[in-house]
Amino acid sequence: MTAVSLRRPPSGVHADPLAGRFLGAYLVSLLLHGLLLFGLAGGWLRSAPREDKPPVYYVDLIHKPVLNPQAGRPEPRVAAPVSTPVAPVARVEPKTVLPSKSLPTERKSAKVAAGHVSNALQKLRDEQALQQKFAALRQAQAVPIETPVGLPDARGNEAGVTSLVYVQAFIQQNWALSPYLLADPAKMARTEAWVRITYGKGGRLESFRFEKESRDPQFDESIKRALAKSKQLPSELPVRLEDILVVFNLKALAELRR
Amino acid sequence: MELITNAGLVVKLVLLILAYFSVTSWAIIIFKTLTIQRATRDSARFLDFFWAKRRFDVISQGLGDFRRSPLTVLFREVNHELLQSRRAAEGASADVLDVDLGEQERVARVLRRATTSETHRLEKYLSFLATTGSAAPFIGLFGTVWGIMDAFHGIGKSGSASLAVVAPGISEALVATAIGLVAAIPAVIAYNHFVNKVNVLIGEMDNFSQEMLNVVQRMPRSR
Numbered sequence: 072m073t074a075v076s077l078r079r080p081p082s083g084v085h086a087d088p089l090a091g092r093f094l095g096a097y098l099v100s101l102l103l104h105g106l107l108l109f110g111l112a113g114g115w116l117r118s119a120p121r122e123d124k125p126p127v128y129y130v131d132l133i134h135k136p137v138l139n140p141q142a143g144r145p146e147p148r149v150a151a152p153v154s155t156p157v158a159p160v161a162r163v164e165p166k167t168v169l170p171s172k173s174l175p176t177e178r179k180s181a182k183v184a185a186g187h188v189s190n191a192l193q194k195l196r197d198e199q200a201l202q203q204k205f206a207a208l209r210q211a212q213a214v215p216i217e218t219p220v221g222l223p224d225a226r227g228n229e230a231g232v233t234s235l236v237y238v239q240a241f242i243q244q245n246w247a248l249s250p251y252l253l254a255d256p257a258k259m260a261r262t263e264a265w266v267r268i269t270y271g272k273g274g275r276l277e278s279f280r281f282e283k284e285s286r287d288p289q290f291d292e293s294i295k296r297a298l299a300k301s302k303q304l305p306s307e308l309p310v311r312l313e314d315i316l317v318v319f320n321l322k323a324l325a326e327l328r329r
Numbered sequence: 330m331e332l333i334t335n336a337g338l339v340v341k342l343v344l345l346i347l348a349y350f351s352v353t354s355w356a357i358i359i360f361k362t363l364t365i366q367r368a369t370r371d372s373a374r375f376l377d378f379f380w381a382k383r384r385f386d387v388i389s390q391g392l393g394d395f396r397r398s399p400l401t402v403l404f405r406e407v408n409h410e411l412l413q414s415r416r417a418a419e420g421a422s423a424d425v426l427d428v429d430l431g432e433q434e435r436v437a438r439v440l441r442r443a444t445t446s447e448t449h450r451l452e453k454y455l456s457f458l459a460t461t462g463s464a465a466p467f468i469g470l471f472g473t474v475w476g477i478m479d480a481f482h483g484i485g486k487s488g489s490a491s492l493a494v495v496a497p498g499i500s501e502a503l504v505a506t507a508i509g510l511v512a513a514i515p516a517v518i519a520y521n522h523f524v525n526k527v528n529v530l531i532g533e534m535d536n537f538s539q540e541m542l543n544v545v546q547r548m549p550r551s552r
Contacts, residue, residue: 093454096360100352 234308238270239317241304246297246319248290262290263320266298270312274304282316294319336501337479343472343505347465351512354461357454358519364397365526368451371398372533379404385411399447399530400537406443407436407541411548436545440538447534451527455520462517469509476502 264285269277279298285291297319333344375395382388389408395401414432480498487494 092363093356093360096363097352097356099359100356103355104348104352 234310234312235315238268238301238304238308238312238315242268242297242301242317243319245300246293248293248321258287259321262287263318264291264294266294266317266319267314268298268312268317269314270304270308272308272311274307276302285319290319290321333501333504335497336504337476339479340472340476340502340505343468343475344508346468347472347505347508347512350461350465350468350516351508354458354512354516354519357458358515361454361519361523365451365523365530367397368399368530369526371395372400372530374398375400375404376533376537399444399451399534402447403440403443403534403537403541406439407545410435410439411545433542433546437538437542440541444531444534444538448527448531451530455523455527458516458520458523462513462520465509465513465516466506467509469506469512472505472509473502476505 262285263283264281265283266279267282268279271277276298281291333341336344372395375398378391378395379388379400382391385408388404392401392405411432414435477499480495480502483498484494
């Protein structure tokens with residue numbers, strides 16, 4: 072047997088000069104993750120709160136603002152108050168009892184009896200007044216109110232409706248448009264047409280002309296159809312309306328359909 | 330944060346595993362960036378030094394300045410082998426040509442072994458990055474599926490399918506997939522980057538090995 076001397080390869084081949092630094096890299100990584108977690112928990116990376124969009128105000132072409140919206144629908148004007156025949160109550164004169172010096176308790180009981188009678192009379196008068204009010208309400212409810220507040224016959228405490236608003240409301244009621252056009256919000260925002268209209272005193276449409284066209288033929292046609300339907304108002308006008316401006320826009324129509 | 334704290338036990342476990350993957354893969358990314366950067370820099374400097382000095386004894390004395398370069402390991406191994414061969418040849422009575430051929434073979438073997446060893450060292454931990462890149466999204470997806478199952482179970486129990494009931498459970502479940510992707514994406518990018526860099530270094534080692542063999546072949550024999 073020959074002896075063979077074996078030599079292990081130098082350790083430099085296997086030794087990694089940076090192997091000890093892996094632990095350091097691990098600690099750095101842990102630190103980074105900890106910071107990230109802290110940031111997430113602390114809200115550093117949360118997006119800033121979005122600013123609310125400025126409010127959009129819609130101008131209602133149909134309804135004129137009422138003077139006191141909180142008041143609700145006021146009581147209707149009653150032509151003539153219904154007078155319910157009420158039997159006249161016989162005035163009962165309290166008996167005057169002469170006080171007797173010897174009995175003070177009797178005087179006291181007489182005063183109490185007079186008070187009772189006057190209370191009963193007051194109660195009776197209140198009941199009569201209430202019955203009158205109920206009768207008036209029943210009469211008011213018997214006639215249904217179809218007209219919205221702000222228009223004639225609405226019987227509200229509105230500021231008053233001009234002929235112009237009345238005409239505008241009537242035309243808009245006759246105005247119809249494809250629901251597909253209304254479904255497009257972008258289109259709804261920009262489509263608008265201005266029309267100058269003249270109505271005679273008898274409520275007949277005399278002329279109309281477009282002051283500003285909408286550039287949408289379908290939309291303009293719908294306006295023409297609405298005007299054709301509105302050529303005669305249901306009632307006469309107090310004055311002749313010459314060249315009144317009516318603005319047609321999809322927003323208003325959408326509000327109307329709502 | 331509430332999304333994590335309100336999540337179920339399985340989802341939390343999944344998140345913990347993903348956190349481990351993420352922390353380790355970032356540690357590897359930091360470590361490998363330093364290792365490969367220094368190896369590349371030291372290799373370039375060592376090659377300049379090697380071709381400037383030309384003498385093996387002088388070069389071996391200056392190896393300490395290029396410790397991070399894999400080429401220094403190759404040189405050290407060859408130098409060591411040559412010294413051993415010379416010592417063995419001095420005592421033997423073999424033919425000079427046989428000794429010469431045997432020496433070249435041994436140097437080639439030593440270079441191959443050293444190259445393999447250095448390649449392993451350079452590629453160390455890279456497999457973890459590959460595993461993270463491929464497995465983390467699936468682990469996250471598992472957490473999400475489990476969380477959604479849990480959420481639907483809760484909806485069934487409560488008997489209400491409103492958005493207020495459905496949405497929180499699903500958003501908590503989706504956190505797992507998000508964290509899985511957060512762990513996987515850097516790992517995949519780093520893995521591809523490091524593999525490319527290591528391939529460049531392996532190419533340099535192969536070139537240096539060929540040059541070393543040539544040098545050894547041209548060396549004047551002592552006998």
